[in-house]
Amino acid sequence: MPHDISQHSNDIRVLLVDDDPDSAEEMKDLLQRMDAQQKIEHNIVELLADALHEISQTHYDLILLDTGLADMPTPSAIRSLRDAFSYAPIIATMKYEDPELAAMWVGEGADECLFVGEMDEASLKRMVEYAIKRYHTYSNLHQQSRTHHVLNTLLSLSLKKMPFDQLLKACLDVILSAPLTDMLHQGAILVSNSDNKQLWMMAHTNLDPELVELCQRVEFGQCLCGRAAETGEIQFTDCIDERHENRTEGMSPHGHYIVPILSRGDVLGVLTLYLREGHLQKEDEIVFLQGVADTLAGIIERARTNDQLALAHQQNSRLLSSLTSILIGVDEKQRISHWNDKAAAIFELTAEQVQGKPIAECPIDWNWKQISNEIETILSNSQKPDRFDSRFKQQNGSNRLLSICVTPYNDSSGHSDGYLLIVDDVTDQKQLESEIQQAQKLQSIGQLAAGIAHEINTPIQYVGDNVRFLRDAFDDIAEIIDSQHNLVEQARTNNIATEQIDQLDEQIDEVDLEYLQEEIPKSIQQTLDGVDRVATIVRAMKEFSHPGSEEKTLTDINKAIESTVTVARNVWKYHAELSLDLQPALPQVPCIPGPVNEVLLNIIVNAAHAIAEKVGESGELGNIIITTESKDDWCVIRISDSGSGIPEDARNHVFDPFFTTKEVGKGTGQGLSLSHKIIVDQHDGELSFETELGIGTTFIIKLPITGEIN
Amino acid sequence: MxxxxxxxxxxxxxxxxxxxxxxxxxxxxxxxxxxxxxxxxxxxxxxxxxxxxxxxxxxxxxxxxxxxxxxxxxxxxxxxxxxxxxxxxxxxxxxxxxxxxxxxxxxxxxxxxxxxxxxxxxxxSLRDLLGKSELKSLISGMRALPSLPTIYNELVSLIQDPNTAVADIGRLIAKDPAMTVKTLQLVNSAFFGLGRHISNPVDAASLLGMEILKPLVLSIGIFQQFDQDKLSTKEFSLDSLWAHSMKVGSLAKQIANLQGMEKTLIEDCLLAGMLHDIGKLILALNLPEDYSRMESLLIDQQQSRTSAEVDIFGATHGTVGAYLLGLWGLPESVVEAVALHNLPSLQAEKTFSPLTIVHTANALIHQHGTETAETSPLDREYLQTLGMLDQLDQWQSLTDEIES
Known part of the structure; x- marks a missing residue:
């Protein structure tokens, strides 16, 4: 139970130090007779040493000291008592009146020196009251100065840069040095974790390790600390009472001040102080402790804010350094203000090397003139796209391609305050893109390769067979010619034996000359046809692939169609008959022949597949019809198939990249998307289609005839 | 021929x-x-x-x-x-x-x-020796020969394991005559454009590569698993046939090595040895009743296997096997050795060849298992004609090593 402050503050404890029992008794009577407002308790000791011991054990408000003690030969001996008794009044008593000596006693530390013989109740009372009053004034002043000192130290600590837990520990030690009566040099600071209503011990001094373990986490409401946190009120106890729930074995008796650390009604933590058992609670202690708690609240709040700031900062830097883009901040004076890790890695320059320097003077092997022009354009015109590409050379000499994005910094008034460059190394990406395009091209050529091999192997087979036949036939005919020659020779000599004629007839029969005469011209013709076919295919392949031509040239579209059809013959011939209806004297079209041929091939292959899908393995042949005409300023190519048509739900996606209706592995879904890009983006043309389910599809390519030629 | x-x-x-x-x-x-x-x-x-x-x-x-x-x-x-x-x-x-x-x-x-x-x-080749057209039909109708189930299952799991080396597949195939012959048929076909004959299944497997072997085994099913239960004749055991064949193959290879034959012929010897009795498998598999009848003729009447086979099937198992191998495009010397392994004196041009070695190896292995000694006697006269009779002792000792 808390003690009643008023009840105890009226008791005055007086220590009588006198080795003369009579005089001590006299003094005691005098004290008791004294008409004091307060109740007076006293104790008598005979020696200075006893007095020193007594005041170290028990609190006294006043000492009445006999100057004739055996162990106190001179007035200076009072010093030890004065030092130990701090500001409490000491009244020296003399058995004989000696004003000179009295002055010496007062000079050495006594508050008053009285001549016992002259002393009466009234004068004693006056003296005592005066001494006590003065004592209180002094001790208040002293206490205030000590408390101020503690609070100042705390505040100055709070400004120091040190980890939170170390800071709290330092604070705790300062608090424990405060002049609080009965305070033991033992204590802890627990900080609340408001999320789950828990106190975490962050600092402690001279605590039993077992207790530290036990009180590492304290729930709100649990034990004295938890109660202080929950109620927000100081908990005081002068002994280990039932509220003291957390206990360890062999815990020595003690009391507590548990002070909640509050900020705007929030409990930030508690300060736990240990008191000697039986300590009486005092108002001024409470005031002091509240001051300490307020200071601690400031410290904890600041630390928390700092933590949050540090965390935010840490998160920001982590975010920035994990960015795979280069970030370069440039201030209004064109100096580098920010340079992230990626920038350091790619440009091989550390932030220290470049920060604060003008960006134009950075030792980077890039075309700064071009870059700064682009930046200028972007900053001055918000409508322009904010990204552009630029090359730069790494220190190892390898060329990289950068994609640079410019974001202006504007202050609140819209005034430009520098800009931010977000730079990406897009070398690999661009390379990949071009490889994909190449692979796409190779794929369409690869599709053809097997077919072209077949187209060439077939004529070579029959050319070979026919030539072998001609070789054998020539052997046979040569023999007949020889025989005929002999016969002619003999005819010249008019000496023909009929057997010889029969033999020749037999020979002619044997080699079947009639057959040979009939077959040889055909065989030669087919051989020539075969050679022609190989030549046609090879020429078509050459025309189709158009090596080297990357720029728009005037192109004969009819011829382009013919060679594409030839190259793709093996793709369509098993599914369709293909007819061409090409407008004679079609104007030449400015285009890049390679890509246009790829578009034609793509659409023809799709047409063949559409027909194959429809006829299945029935052996029927569908139709592919290709027409060209010039209309106004357009060259119009129509490629029609009698295939299955494009289903309605697919029609809107025909030109989407990666869209395919073919089974997995059959098509990449890139063909028509790429074709669209080639015709529309590269040639300012149009690519469209008309389709009817079950009837077929017509793709229409329109290319401008009067285009630019670069 | x-x-x-x-x-x-x-x-x-x-x-x-x-x-x-x-x-x-x-x-x-x-x-x-x-x-x-x-x-x-x-x-x-x-x-x-x-x-x-x-x-x-x-x-x-x-x-x-x-x-x-x-x-x-x-x-x-x-x-x-x-x-x-x-x-x-x-x-x-x-x-x-x-x-x-x-x-x-x-x-x-x-x-x-x-x-x-x-x-x-x-x-x-050998088509007309087959006599009955029934035999021609059943042989040219065959798409695969049955393999030992243990080897077949091992192959299927091996081929599905992404860590398998193609040489391991080849070595496994080499343990099974049926797989060996089918693999060689493929690799020797013109599609792979090799222009030379391959007789070694390990080479064949690496030439085909995993990309081709995988679908061949798993989806096209070029190999088949032998099912003893479906075979209605009890006189035939694939295990003992293959065990015998592997022995003859390895002995033939060792003899060829000893005689310093060139590498391709050594491989032909091994292959022909492995495959020499493949005709028995074809006959037992397709004509199980006739096969049982033939086996009982051998026991009851002490007739030679060759004449019993001709009586019942119209052709020897050597001819039957050789016809399949010829049809599948295996090397001529292998086809010849298989065809005539029991009748080497019928060789058109008598030369020291895989036929000589396979005939001898087969006879020597049979001599060890005494009860079947009668069926494949060694043709000493034939060896004498080739002047190889004096080598026989050395070959015999190779046989002893293999049998032990």
Whole structure:
């Protein structure tokens, strides 16, 4: 139970130090007779040493000291008592009146020196009251100065840069040095974790390790600390009472001040102080402790804010350094203000090397003139796209391609305050893109390769067979010619034996000359046809692939169609008959022949597949019809198939990249998307289609005839 | 070897008229041996095969309507005795895979007439020794030979393991005669364009590569698992047949090594040794009742195996096996060794060859297992003619090593 402050503050404890029992008794009577407002308790000791011991054990408000003690030969001996008794009044008593000596006693530390013989109740009372009053004034002043000192130290600590837990520990030690009566040099600071209503011990001094373990986490409401946190009120106890729930074995008796650390009604933590058992609670202690708690609240709040700031900062830097883009901040004076890790890695320059320097003077092997022009354009015109590409050379000499994005910094008034460059190394990406395009091209050529091999192997087979036949036939005919020659020779000599004629007839029969005469011209013709076919295919392949031509040239579209059809013959011939209806004297079209041929091939292959899908393995042949005409300023190519048509739900996606209706592995879904890009983006043309389910599809390519030629 | 005097009738199928007339003209020199028919579509080829007896079909692969693979499938079903050859200008894997089952051999365009002729001659070899056309049909109708289930299962799991090295597959295949012969058929077909004969299954597997082996084994199923329960004759055990074959193969290889034969012939010896009794498997598998009857004839009447086989099947197991191997395009010396392994004196030109070694190895291995000694006696006279009789002691000791 808390003690009643008023009840105890009226008791005055007086220590009588006198080795003369009579005089001590006299003094005691005098004290008791004294008409004091307060109740007076006293104790008598005979020696200075006893007095020193007594005041170290028990609190006294006043000492009445006999100057004739055996162990106190001179007035200076009072010093030890004065030092130990701090500001409490000491009244020296003399058995004989000696004003000179009295002055010496007062000079050495006594508050008053009285001549016992002259002393009466009234004068004693006056003296005592005066001494006590003065004592209180002094001790208040002293206490205030000590408390101020503690609070100042705390505040100055709070400004120091040190980890939170170390800071709290330092604070705790300062608090424990405060002049609080009965305070033991033992204590802890627990900080609340408001999320789950828990106190975490962050600092402690001279605590039993077992207790530290036990009180590492304290729930709100649990034990004295938890109660202080929950109620927000100081908990005081002068002994280990039932509220003291957390206990360890062999815990020595003690009391507590548990002070909640509050900020705007929030409990930030508690300060736990240990008191000697039986300590009486005092108002001024409470005031002091509240001051300490307020200071601690400031410290904890600041630390928390700092933590949050540090965390935010840490998160920001982590975010920035994990960015795979280069970030370069440039201030209004064109100096580098920010340079992230990626920038350091790619440009091989550390932030220290470049920060604060003008960006134009950075030792980077890039075309700064071009870059700064682009930046200028972007900053001055918000409508322009904010990204552009630029090359730069790494220190190892390898060329990289950068994609640079410019974001202006504007202050609140819209005034430009520098800009931010977000730079990406897009070398690999661009390379990949071009490889994909190449692979796409190779794929369409690869599709053809097997077919072209077949187209060439077939004529070579029959050319070979026919030539072998001609070789054998020539052997046979040569023999007949020889025989005929002999016969002619003999005819010249008019000496023909009929057997010889029969033999020749037999020979002619044997080699079947009639057959040979009939077959040889055909065989030669087919051989020539075969050679022609190989030549046609090879020429078509050459025309189709158009090596080297990357720029728009005037192109004969009819011829382009013919060679594409030839190259793709093996793709369509098993599914369709293909007819061409090409407008004679079609104007030449400015285009890049390679890509246009790829578009034609793509659409023809799709047409063949559409027909194959429809006829299945029935052996029927569908139709592919290709027409060209010039209309106004357009060259119009129509490629029609009698295939299955494009289903309605697919029609809107025909030109989407990666869209395919073919089974997995059959098509990449890139063909028509790429074709669209080639015709529309590269040639300012149009690519469209008309389709009817079950009837077929017509793709229409329109290319401008009067285009630019670069 | 003997070839028939009868004219063989060969049907050529190609949608390209010029190919047909080219073939007709260049093959004109063979018009006395062969009766040649030319048609330009699969449908027409099928109706020709219905009308008249055909011995061989040589077809293009890609044709409108029915393609070569479909045609050969139908021919194999309806006319199993027909020799089936693809002659194609197509070189993509997908198409070739389709013919692995139905075609006996695969030739690439352009193909010289001589190659075409040699292929046909080898496929026709021993055909007339088979006598009954039933045998021809059942042999040319076979797409695969059964393998030992343990090896088959091991192969299937091995081939699905992404960490498997192709050489491991080859070594496993080499443990099974049926897989060995099928793999060699494939790798020696013209599609793989090797232009040389491969007799070693490990080489064959690495030439084919995992990409081809995987679909061949898993989806096309070129290998088959032997099912003893389905075999109605109890006289036949695949395990003991293969165990014997492997022994003969390895002895033949060692003898060839000892005699300092060249590498390809050593491999031929091993292969021929492994495959020499493959005819027994074909007979037991397809004609189990006759096979049982034949086995009892051997025991009851003390008749020689050769004469018992001729009595019952009209041909020896050597001829039957050799016909299949010839049809599948295995090397000539292997075909000969298998055909005549019990009758080496019938060799047309008597030379020291894989036949000599396989005959001897087989006889020596049989001598060890005493009860079957009678069935494959060593032809000392034949060895004497070749002047090899004095080598016999050395070979005998190799045998002892293998048997121990």
């Amino acid at each position: 003997n070839y028939s005097e009868d004219k063989k009738r060969i049907l050529f199928v190609d949608d390209e008229g010029n190919i047909l007339s080219g073939l007709r003209r260049s093959l004109r020199a063979y018009r006395k041996q062969w009766d040649m028919l030319f048609v330009d579509s699969g449908q027409e080829a099928l109706s020709k095969a219905e009308e008249t007896h055909i011995d061989a079909v040589i077809t293009d692969m890609r044709m409108p309507g029915m393609d070569g693979a479909q045609l050969l499938d139908r021919i194999a079903q309806n006319h199993p005795h027909v020799v089936r050859i693809v002659l194609s200008g197509q070189s993509d894997q997908e198409t070739v895979m389709k013919t692995v089952g139905p075609a006996h051999q695969y030739l690439n365009k352009p193909c010289e007439v001589e190659v075409l002729k040699a292929t046909l001659v080898r496929a026709f």
